[in-house]
Amino acid sequence: MKCIKCEENAVISLSRHNAGFCKEHFTEYFHRQVEAAIKEYAMLKTSDRIMVCVSGGKDSLVLWHILNLMGYKTAGMYVSLGIGEYSLKSKAKVVAFAEKHGLEAIIIDLDEEGCPIPLLAARTRRNACSVCGQVKRHYFNKVALDGGFTVAATGHNLDDEAARLFGNVLRWDTKHLAKMSPVLPEEGETIKRKVKPLIRLPEREVAAYAFLNGIDYIPDECPKSRGASSLKYKEVLNELEASSPGTKHFFYGEFFRAAADKFPYVTNEEDKDNLKKCIKCGAESYLDVCSFCRLTEKLNG
Amino acid sequence: MVTVEFPDGTVRQSEKNRIKDILRDIGQNEHAVLVVIDGCLVTPDVCVKNGTEIKLISVVSGG
Ligand code: SF4
Ligand SMILES: [Zn+2]
Ligand SMILES: [Zn+2]
Numbered sequence: 001m002k003c004i005k006c007e008e009n010a011v012i013s014l015s016r017h018n019a020g021f022c023k024e025h026f027t028e029y030f031h032r033q034v035e036a037a038i039k040e041y042a043m044l045k046t047s048d049r050i051m052v053c054v055s056g057g058k059d060s061l062v063l064w065h066i067l068n069l070m071g072y073k074t075a076g077m078y079v080s081l082g083i084g085e086y087s088l089k090s091k092a093k094v095v096a097f098a099e100k101h102g103l104e105a106i107i108i109d110l111d112e113e114g115c116p117i118p119l120l121a122a123r124t125r126r127n128a129c130s131v132c133g134q135v136k137r138h139y140f141n142k143v144a145l146d147g148g149f150t151v152a153a154t155g156h157n158l159d160d161e162a163a164r165l166f167g168n169v170l171r172w173d174t175k176h177l178a179k180m181s182p183v184l185p186e187e188g189e190t191i192k193r194k195v196k197p198l199i200r201l202p203e204r205e206v207a208a209y210a211f212l213n214g215i216d217y218i219p220d221e222c223p224k225s226r227g228a229s230s231l232k233y234k235e236v237l238n239e240l241e242a243s244s245p246g247t248k249h250f251f252y253g254e255f256f257r258a259a260a261d262k263f264p265y266v267t268n269e270e271d272k273d274n275l276k277k278c279i280k281c282g283a284e285s286y287l288d289v290c291s292f293c294r295l296t297e298k299l300n301g
Numbered sequence: 302m303v304t305v306e307f308p309d310g311t312v313r314q315s316e317k318n319r320i321k322d323i324l325r326d327i328g329q330n331e332h333a334v335l336v337v338i339d340g341c342l343v344t345p346d347v348c349v350k351n352g353t354e355i356k357l358i359s360v361v362s363g364g
Contacts, residue, residue: 010344011342013345058360159361204360207335207358207359208360211335211342219358222363226363228363235333235361
C-alpha cells in the first residue's frame with residue numbers, strides 16, 4: 001500500500017478512509033485531527049495553562065507531546081498509585097519524557113503520602129478502581145488549583161470514549177450519558193475545565209504515532225484493569241469495526257448530533273452557596289470534611 | 302512459515318503470507334494491534350517471505 005499523498009510505502013492504513021499514509025503524512029494527519037477536535041469543541045485557548053494528566057501510557061504522553069509541539073503552556077501531572085512494579089515503571093517513563101523535552105512534571109507519590117491504592121482499598125473493603133478514581137480526582141483538583149492551571153487535559157482516545165458510551169447505553173446510565181462531552185465546564189474554584197483532545201483518534205493510531213515518533217511509554221496495563229468491562233466493549237467495537245469500517249467514529253460522533261441533548265449536563269452551580277472548605281485539607285466540599293479526607297481517615301482508624 | 306511474537310513475548314507460527322491473513326490465522330483483530338517487521342510498521346496488505354519474523358504491539362489500553 002502506498003501513501004495517498006506522496007506514493008511512499010505506507011506505514012499505516014486507515015480502513016475507514018480506505019487510505020494509507022507514510023510516516024510524515026500520517027504525523028501531519030494526526031496533528032490535524034487533534035487541531036480539529038480542539039477547534040470543534042473550543043477546548044483550549046492559547047492563554048491557557050494546561051495540566052496534562054499523564055499515566056506513563058501512550059495516550060497521555062502522546063497528548064502531552066502534541067500540545068507542547070503546538071506551543072501550548074503545559075505541565076504533566078502524574079499520580080504514582082503505589083501499585084508495585086507497574087507504578088515504578090510508569091513513573092520512570094513520565095520522568096524520562098519530561099526530562100527529554102525539558103517539561104515540568106508534577107509528581108504525587110501515594111506511597112510517600114501514606115495512602116497507596118492497595119492499602120486504601122483493603123482498609124475500606126472497596127474496589128481498587130473506585131478508590132483510585134476518587135483519590136486521583138482529589139489530587140487533580142488540588143494540583144490544578146495550587147498550580148494555577150486553567151484547564152485539565154486527558155488522553156482519552158476514540159476507543160476509550162466509544163467503549164464508555166457503549167457501556168453507558170447498555171446500562172441506560174443517564175447520569176453518565178450526560179457527561180460524555182469531550183469538554184466539561186469548570187465548577188466552583190476547584191474543578192477546572194476538562195478536555196479530551198484525542199477523541200477523534202482510534203487507539204491504534206495513537207499507538208502508531210507513539211511508535212513512529214519515538215515516544216517511550218509503558219505498554220503494560222495497570223494490573224487492576226484485568227477483566228474490566230471496558231476491555232470487553234472495546235473488543236466488541238473492534239469486531240464491528242473490522243466488518244464495517246467507520247463504526248466507532250459514527251457511533252461516538254452521532255451521539256452528539258442525534259442524542260446528547262436528551263441527557264443535559266447538570267452542574268452543581270446552583271448549590272454553590274452551600275460549598276465550604278474542608279477543615280482538614282481546604283478542598284471545596286459540601287461537608288465539613290471532604291470525601292477524600294474521610295477516606296484517608298480510615299487508614300488511621 | 303512466519304514467526305509471530307506477541308506483546309507478552311509468546312511466539313506462534315503461521316503458514317500464511319499476507320499480514321491480514323496471518324492476523325486472522327492467529328485470531329488477532331487488525332484494529333487491536335500494530336505489526337512491526339525489522340523495526341518498521343507495516344500495513345495489513347503486505348506479503349512476507351517464508352522465515353520472516355513479525356512482532357505485534359498491543360494498542361488496547363484498559364481501565
Ligand atoms: S485500572 Fe488501575 S489506574 Fe485504572 S482506575 Fe483501576 S486501579 Fe486506577
Ligand atoms: Zn506520504
Ligand atoms: Zn479534605
